[in-house]
Amino acid sequence: MFPSWTVIGLLLTDVFLLTLAGIAWRFRTKPGAKLFGLLQILSAVWVGVTVLGLSQSPGSTRLRLWGVGTGLSLLVVVFWFGFILDYTGRNQWLSSWSFGLASLPLVSGAALYFVAPAASPIVDQVTQTTTPTGTVVEATIGPIGLVLAAYVYLVFLVGLGLVAKTVIEGSNLFVGQALAFGLGSMVTTVASFLVILEIPSAGYPLTQVGLGVQAVLWGYAVFGQQFLRVVPAVATIGERAVFDDLDNGVLVVEDDTTITRANPQARAYLGDDDLVGQSADLLLERMGVSALADLPTRFQHRGRTYQATASPITNWRGESVGHALAIQDVTPLVRRQQRLQVLNRILRHNVRNNMTVSLGIAERCQHHDDTDVASMGETLAERSRDMTTICEKAVEIDRTLNDPGPTQRVDLDTLVEDVVSPLAEQHSEATVRTAIEPETVETNAQVLSLVLREAVENALEHAGTAPEVTVAASRADGELDLIVRDDGPGIPRSEVEPIIAGEETALDHASSLGLWLVSWGTQSLGSEVDIDATRTGSEVTVSIPTGENRQETPDSGAITSNQSDVGT
Known part of the structure; x- marks a missing residue:
């Protein structure tokens, strides 16, 4: 029997997904590439299980394959969200407990579908029907299934929001990639919602068909928008590295004076590892000022001198949302300025006055009867004048260029x-x-x-x-x-x-x-x-x-x- 057009489309989708996975492997050192490749492989397995299920007759095997496919769809969402985090430069979240906690409902739901696809908390009723497409499974979603579905849509919204935020805050270079990823993800999301509404028919694998459209759009990102070659994660990670590795201390302060971020140097300068979450008012009090508007200022801490400056942070509408507070250790500069001031006073007074005395003695020696003494007096006078001129120029430089x-x-x-x-x-x-x-x-x-x-x-x-x-x-x-x-x-x-x-x-x-x-x-x-x-x-x-x-x-x-x- 000739396979249906749906099955042919799903098989072509598998080919395209595996092709994208192979390309991702070539660029596996790029941020997001590995998770992108794993996402394509997992999606291809999901589509393959769907095709295999359509070819089965109604029965326990068909139901089991449907449960495996549905569980894989939840794992696809986990990998999709992980890829989005990596792609946007938030890869540090992948190893945090928060990502594990966010993934727990989806992983637990997938396990339930794998083990007991017809369990009553997940689905209320399951029916298998033979159609021209193949054997489809019609399921009425139960309470847990509804919660999982709502959670899946929430994860998609958060992920798409992260992509949009990264593009808005970054460069137009990534707009094409973001649109391709966003539209592709929206296609599968809308398709899954239509499946719940039993459109075009109950049990039809519309979400898996949507994966084919998604694969085409994501292929456009790869081949047409340089994805896997140029990704926003590099810029995001670079900005974070610059912030963390700056020689100066930097704090991000909200308009309500709450410190929301502090780099390691700021924590070291101020001797406080728990700056984040504190009010900047306490810090400003230590600096001897009452508000950020009073900066810049210099303050002493643990025997060293620091210079504090504040710069406004604005949103895309130009509205103030906070301040960046920079703290620089200027102790070497202050000490050097003190030394220069002392040396300048010595040059201005002591050396110049002594040269005046030396010049007077030299001029008297020039008129001595002994020619050798007169010659030495002439040399001494010449050197004294040169030295006096140097002193005068140094004083003039200090006076003119410093003010x-x-x-x-x-x-x-x-x-x-x-x-x-x-x-x-x-x-x-x-x-x-x-x-x-x-x-x-x-x-x-x-x-x-x-x-x-x-x-x-x-x-x-x-x-x-x-x-x-x-x-x-x-x-x-x-x-x-x-x-x-x-x-x-x-x-x-x-x-x-x-x-x-x-x-x-x-x-x-x-x-x-x-x-x-x-x-x-x-x-x-x-x-x-x-x-x-x-x-x-x-x-x-x-x-x-x-x-x-x-x-x-x-x-x-x-x-x-x-x-x-x-x-x-």
Whole structure:
């Protein structure tokens, strides 16, 4: 006898399900792939048992196969939910007691169907009927069966909700996959509901037929949407790993100040493993503030200093739902700042004052009758002046860059003239020209003046006995280029390269510190410096973002160099 079209469709469904299982095995290292493959195999077994049952005559064997098939359908739901958890990056739930508890009703129901398919708590009445499709079993659901059916639909709703949540919070990359999984699952869910309503007829295996449609849609996810190659679980697991492995402590605080999540570093910093569930008010009190709005702040705990900041967390509608509280151990930074403050005071007062005394003694030695003493006095005076200049530059760096002040509108030509004119007077042997068109720019005038003065001073120092220096300006792509040109051999490479690399180096004279000042100043302005030097001259270009294009850049390589064997 030729099998019915339903049986043929079910056999094709089995082939497709096993094909998907084989593909899943190839990608078994991907999150969700193993459970996806096991789900397809279990579904294929369920469909195979259904086909075998349809071929049987009415009797105990047919009833037993129906019980096995129905039990397998409940286990399919368990594996489906496990796959959804793994697929969405919630694989930690699979090994928790909560997943076992959620699966217990379905596993227990499956066991009952396996052992006693016609037991009265599950079904009230069972009838076997021979139809053109085969021998079907009509069952009137009992009390436990109704509870199981309702629970199955609840599990499907939760699973589909997790998929939707993952896509909404993630990337559009997974929308196609999510739609395929969602529609496929809905097909089998609706089909199972129609079976309860005895549509199209009592006992017809519509749910198993729906598995065929589901397999096609899931095949589209595999072949058309890169499922098993790219899954949202990787992003979810990565975000969780980043959160847990951050060097800073992070807490998630609800709007009602309840702490709902804390990473290991936060628990270590605060010495409390039970932060989750506590009120953040107690924590804020320890920090010395009364509300999250009072942050950022620094506080002491167990002899260390911490910086606490808060950032709002909003939902997809832009509404506040809580805050992320970040805690950073700034003890090394605070101690370093204290050391620098002490050293700065020493440099500002003690060293500079002592150099003034040394310079006075050296100048007296220069007028000594003994030529050797006079020569040593001249050398000492020169070194004392260099050291005094370094001290003055260090003080100026500290004063200007630590408190640069706000940006403002400045007349560029006036700023350049105010910087260049005193330098030209100090170097009467030099020819200093400016080529600046009158224009107004928004920048930090104090820092820009400092950077420009150092660039011009370096040009005057390295450009020979009668240097020619030109200061020009040009605009391009929202940036202002200030260009300092000279006709000398250029700044020695030995002074430029350490600053390009961002490495500390010995300061043999004030120009080295001046280059550091240029580097730090341009970073503060959000700009870059390019040094282009050949044997016929050098060119220092300071590219300054203006207005809305300005932002401070912490990059240590603010200076770049194009040198051709100069200054060696």
